[in-house]
Amino acid sequence: MQSPENNPAVSAGGSVDAGAGASPAAGSSGDADASAAAGAGTAVPDPAAPAPAAGADAPAAGADPAGWPWETILWIAGGVLLLIVLVVAAVLLWRWWQRRQRQAPAEPAAPALSERLEQVWKPFYRELPPAARHYPTVVVLGHAGAGKSQLIDSHVDWRGQENQYLHSAVNGGPLQLYLGPEVVVHELSTGLLGDLSRQARRALTKLWRRVGPSVIVVVALDGRRLAGASEDELRRLAQLVRGKIGLLPRRVRGAVRLRVCITHLDASEGYAEFAQLAGTHPGELRLEALGPGYDDASAWLAAYEPHLSYALTRRSAPEFARFVRFLEALPVLVRQFAPLARSLAGEDPFAPRYRLDELSLSALLPASSVGEPFAVDRAQVAASLAESRRRHLYYSAAMAVVALAAVTGLHVWHVGRLHDAEDAVRALAQNRVTLADTRPSMARDATASAVDAASERLLFQRARAAGEAIDAVRDSEILWLGRVFEDRKDALALAFTDAVRDKTLLPLVSRGDERVRLLYAVSLIYAARSTELGALINETPAPWVQRLRLPETLVRDYLRASEQPWDGLVTLPALPAGGDDGGEGEGDWSAYFEHLRAIYQADALSPAALAAAQASAPLLTDAQEYALLAEAAAALPADPVLLEQLAPLLDSLSRSTWVRENYGQLSALTSMVADTDLSVRATPGWTLGMLLDELVRLSEGAAPGEDVYRFALDGRDYAFARASWADMAARARAGALIRGVLGDIEAAQRSPFFRADAFLPGVAPAAAGLGASRGIRGVYTRQAFAEHVAPVLAQTQPVLDQAALDAADASTLSSYVLASADSYARAYREELSQYYQSFRFEVAQPASLPYALRAFTGAPSWFTDFLHVVATTASPPLGEGSFFVPMASNLQPFAALVALLAEDQGSFPNLAPHAQIVAALVSALEAGGAAGADAGAAGGDAAAEQDGLRSELSAVGALVLDVLSGNGDSHVAQTRAWLASTNLDRSFHEPFLAPVEEAYALGREDIEAAVQRLWQREVLPVALPLLSRFPFDEAADRGLTPDELEAALRAQGKQPGGFWQAFDALVGPATARARDGGFRMLSPLRPPAGMLRQLDALAALSERLWDADGKRVAFVVQVTPLPLPREAAAGRVPTLAYLKAGSAGVYAFNQQPSAQALAVDWWAADAASVGLQLTAPASASKRHVSVEVAAQSWSFWDLLRRAQVSGETWSWEIPVSADETSRRAVRFAFDEDPFDVFDVPQSARSSALLSPRSSAARGAP
Incomplete structure (x- = not known):
């Protein structure tokens, strides 16, 4: 069977040609699935190819999610999550340890305190009754000696709890814990109260996470020390208390209740009487009654006034007097602890505020307490217990729901996989195409149509999907799921094995035409997972996969699903006649030899011919495979009927006489054909140089040897030379390589000589207008040609002569290289021409001209660099041969320039005349500048000689003025004469003319600017005042006197007028008189606008009014x-x-x-x-x-x-x-207008150059 890639009936997109010989079975059955698979070009491995079929285990794209390994995915996800948690924990632990190490020297005692606290509260809370965890927590704070422990003993019956075998008290030094009736008490020592270390803060935070539903903070004050305590001391105590309150959990911090208890009031006069009378009314000492400043005791006094009459009647006079004195001292007591109360409540507006509950008074005397500092709300305890019970009930219900959902989900997941597997097996069983339909013949040289190939791929795809679905069911059998639906799973496995057997294995047996294949098929049919035969096939599946051309996954899935061997009986077909050939007779080899002989006679090996030869090779069984088959046959079920049918098949395996005699030659020949590979390496981005190197490698890598395989069969002799076969294969690979590389170059429209990622340094454009204004791209440099193009042109002909190429491929390669060389040469010439023609020499200021011109005097400079680039680029290394002709012919116009730019030790001797011209120009400019400076320093007559236009000019301006006046030689003319002597084409003159022409252009600009400036500022202002008076201006009221006119505008005589004197000195050197007598500028100078018309008008005026001697006429x-x-x-x-x-x-x-x-x-x-x-x-x-x-x-x-x-x-x-x-x-x-003689333009900037005269202006009286 051919693969779709080699079958001409299948297009590139996988569609099926209806006229490509579809098999009758596929065409008549109308299998929609097979047609869909053929039309869609499903990417299923071709089972006809042994290697791909054996390894085709990867799931197809878009596989059913039900077949995915969900359990594995969940385990992987859980593992990744656990790993992340461990990494985060490790990082946090490491940072904690680092902080602890840094802080250890500063606070050596804090870690010990923290450890002691945990040793106290952890055992205490561990042994608490569950109900006690809902008791309110009372935190007692105060200075040492304030009577905290005595206060707890007198108000909390923790000893009664101890008597009931409850762990009711723990004394841990800095922390003491008590369990009382419906209350848990925390007593903090003075040291722990004042401990601000981070360790103490962390330890208390951990402890107070276990507080009850509410917290009461009791601050104990020593009444004996209260009078002597300063406000700062009280405020500091309050701040420490507030700091500890801030460590409480947020759930109780906002509702914390603060109580103050003043102890040791035994020494206060009248307290005992007060306690006996007021002890039964604790609510009358509410701290809110003291006002916002907690210092107004009037409300308290008013509350106790009713007790005065009682004390007066029930107490003795001394007792009553002491009672009254205590009431009088009570406001003082209030004012003493007021700073503490204010600080506790919160004086800062931005700090949290806490509620102050009540004041309690205490003494050591029995029954001498006023108030209940440890009183709690019992209803709150009951509510907390009820809420806890409800919460636990909710949690239990939620956990039960989650567990039930998990069990249901797992069950549904497992059932879903079971359903998917059943659907997949059902689709396989209902597939109407079998291997008997897709393989009309088991012969290796048979071919199938495109529809057959697509149908077979679809069959294997469904078999594979069914096997994966069954594997997914097994993977989902976790916990108890492996013991549910056992009957359905057994039926599923049986249905799968029956479907695979009916659709693939039995059709192979019924259509079988080779004994070896029949034995492989029969052995696989009777194999099972639990049998010795199944174990043998499972360990070495490759022979079964290759011989039967089945996917390895199908073979393994069939074995895994087969619990017991099949109990049916196969019926072997009538074996073809072949004597004792064992299925490997001479008939098959004769056809194979004739096929190879046709290839040798054509002396050309195409991919199609090679594929046909490889597909038509008869099976060749070696001794090792015989042993494997014998072992498989021995493991078959001991069924007499089956063994009787297989006896001829097993006996024939040892009777192939001719094949055994020629096994070595046949093995070498078939290996030579099977090992031949006409594919070439992928060539995207390849250049011609890489192509030539690969062609050389292919030619050098061929080591065919001298073997000739000779056979005599059916009276005919066959000889197959290994060298001839290798030569044909090499030529086929070379042709494919040439077509691939040239096609890729044309398709990508890229350069055939350079890789896209090649680094090719080019020539950068010059800066500041000195040199070429554009560069040369890297692909058109001498280096690029020498390294990338020239080797290709030099290597092409040797490769054509030595490589194994067909004539057509050699002609194609030669023509392409020649055309590419011509295209590159033309682009190379154009790039160099544009670079040369973009030469610029621009100098901004005349003062910098001598320095800029030195670059042309022969010394190394940017100009010599430019010439070097041109000379080297125009003379790349050219080899011999026709492939260099395009480059040589395209660079021929540069031959004269290259000869002129011949270098000698970094210099250009042929340019010496040009350098001398430029050097003379530089010397003239420097001499002119020095002369001007000397004349200015000398003063007197020398300075006078410099007056006039020349004094306004730079050195280059004075030089150009002399040349234009005919008083000096023209450097431009000298340069042009030298260029004419070099026979250099005019298109190459520009860089050599540029320095002198730029100098002369600067000189002309300097002269024109000076003339413009002097004419506007010095010369024309002499005449302008006159031109605005009569008779120059007909409308003027003020007239001009003849003497004024003569003093300014007379041009004749020994002493011309002021205008003409100024003109002759400042502007005249840049002008000349034309043949018609008019003024003109020295060519090619440009005059200021209107100047020549004004000069001509004034000169005509002077000629009409004065004679040659300056006399009036x-x-x-x-x-x-x-x-x-x-x-x-x-x-x-x-x-x-x-x-x-x-x-x-x-x-x-x-x-x-x-x-x-x-x-x-x-x-x-x-x-x-x-x-x-x-x-x-x-x-x-x-x-x-x-x-x-x-x-x-x-x-x-x-x-x-x-x-x-x-x-x-x-x-x-x-x-x-x-x-x-x-x-x-x-x-x-x-005959003329008498006013015309006075018609002189007044302003060069005016658009109306004539005087303002009109007919309307005349006729006035």
Whole structure:
């Protein structure tokens, strides 16, 4: 029978292929249980496999809880709990002993006192009558000599108890115990009262756990010493008493009653008379009557006033006088013990408060006591006894209920297990599938369908469940349960053995086709627990398990349930023809040999072929097994009919001639096939390197030997070489290993060269912008390649040549390694390229530039470290062979860089020219800085030479300014020229250009910042005040004088204006004049916003107003007169129009207009006017009307801002009537706006860069 894993009819999930050849028995019976088991893929051990079947004892998941070993679980739980308790007790005992050891030196006497207390009270309470344990307890406390014992003797009849043979008194030194009528008295000595040790506290706590239902505390005071006792002494006594009360159990502490008894009042005058009169009225000395301070005796005196008349009539005068004097002394006595009473009751608001009951008075004289300090409530004693009886009754009933519940629970538990076992046996008996249905043939080479396999597993599972249920019943037979339901248990065992026999053993006999198996089956059928045969099988179950292919648990359960041998008779089937082969004839071996021959001819061993060969091997019985069978046969029941049937079977065991002659060869051959294992180790997480190592190990570990097994059977010769078999097995294992590893790599999408947990140190990115801004991952370093990738690439071809591999597996492995190498090489190149291209060289401050640049001058530095990483990573160790080609081709672009970065003792000699360029740059920067410092220190002319823009620049700024001005060599150009000579691809230039380009960038930034700063702070402020005045600002009221204009803005002459002097010194070195005459910055400097427009405007102004020598020149503008107005005004018509500025003028007639040059002496304070001549046609008289500007600077431009402008036409409205209601327009066309020469942007920060001029601003009078 095949296992479901090897049967193609069973899918991976355990489902059954309906067309996979289900057996007729399983298909026709319609066994729902078998189908369910087949469909669910129940994980039951396959009985067809000998080893798993023999050891398949573990309970299936989800087993019935009724079959669990509850008794064992309870014992284990109890044991664990007991162990925990013992551990805790041991820890507590150890800690107690440690504390005792630490405290022993400090309190040497306390342990002795504690031991003495226990020696006193334990015997006393042990011998107390049961009823006495319900008596109230009276605790008597007080100082030594206070009369405590005398007080007890006079009020407690403990001697009467002694006379009745009751243990009524114990004198233990610090503690005395008394048993009186309905009271137990504890007398504490002064030493025990004042003992504050932990041992004394623990001893009293233990003692007082046994107090009765209530506690009365009596404090005895010596009346003789009361008058002389201080308040502190009384308070200390009260505190000691309260401390001892705090040790009482919580059940009585809250209701404790405090009483005070003053003793030794014999010496008090009048006490005897007072005791005789008041002794019969004890309730009149209640302590609550003394008020909250316990010091007001007026209530007591008032209570005893009625006794005065009685004393007066019944006592003599002296006696009465003494009685009165005692009453007078009573308030004093009260005030004396008031501090004690207050402290006892509790003065602290946060301390517990106790009830003070009454005061008692006592003396040594007979019948001289006032009050009953030991009076108890007898009803309370009776109530406590009744409550105790009820409690004991309840406890007894509860214990009886618990015992009954336990007995019932055990009984129900046992019955439940018995029911479960009966149900399990019934399910086994009702199972419609037997081994006769699931095993059509007992031949080893027979195969079963998937449904047969599932049905057989279900049968074994039910048999196992039944056996475990019966074992659970036996395990639950504790106490009396082993002697109940004996008939049911016997019937259960019988039903189980019958079911196992009917479903498994008898079908094996009826379908049996091998003599050895038949003998094993028959011997097991007749075995019983109490017989010699049963003992033999129970001691050595393995042969029966393996031969019959039954679970070992089933065999043992069957024997354990069989009390007596089966009394039935088996009927053996007709044995197959086989001569004297004993069930191991040549026919079976011929088929087995043909199967092996087919495998040898195919020269390939697959798992399916191996499983079929192993399953088809005939049984081979050795001498030891023959002896075991003989012993089993001898132990069979002495039934003549049974022995007659078994005689041929037993005789045939010794008649296998051919098998005996070839036993050695057959045993070696079958062992070779049976021992072959094509499984390989689990490969999750394996790499190609591990795969190659394992392939080598598999090849080296094969030691097949030179044996050839030869046989002659049925006229045919067979030869099976062990070496050929080992080679096929090795190739099969290698192929399975290759497919497993490569499949796992692809499924997990992981690297084929590196383990997931491999530690691969990478290259970290550089910090602070000095070096590569990204790192190199650990898998793409030279070390990673050399240690993990290169060995695989170097080992692949030798493994392909030497390992035992099929051609297809070798091709698969070779292609996969080559593809993985190519993928890794491309990623390796990309990682290195990104690392190289992420190079950054950034310097925050020009002052630190020389220090940063020294890293490029050849000395060991972070730059040489960067180059070393690049050089080593780009040149990993490459071996020979096709598997290294992808890596070599992908790193080819880095060949020129690797050659340039060739190292020699830690340096890079090919980079010497570049280092020299950078060193020269550093020297220039340091020289520039030193020169600036020397000039500043020298002062005078040297300092003057440094004035201007250069004085505002750092060394790198001055250096770049010289280069941009053409006064120095460019280090950038030198570096580019060197790079061109190296034939290095432009993509690799950046790290070498970075230092010089960063230096020049810092220099440019320094120059631009200095120009911005100087322009805004030093140069532009010279011109800005002028630009806000007329004529720069048409709307300004204040005008600019020509001298002010010339002093500031004239650019020509030997002494230019202040603006241009400042510009030439501070900004001019960074500028140049373009071909069109305009200003520009030295390339690639960036100008401050608006500066160039302002400079161009101011330069154009200077060129219009001054000549090259700086002399003033007239402002010339081309003016074209436009036609005069035609309308007459007051009988006069316009005949002439004019525009005058000083001595210059332009005139307009009614003729063809033509442009005229108007030369305005802009510096002269002349008048300016525009006018119209009106002529009367009749008289030819003329009249002039005009708009005039008085003589002043800029009068012409003042006249212009009164005009209305439309395009190039300027128009003035001139009044022609006396009332100025009639006006005529005089118009002139200008080829340019005369104000444009003064149109200079005022602020670089302004969005409107032009002066505020508009047509609306003109035309004002």
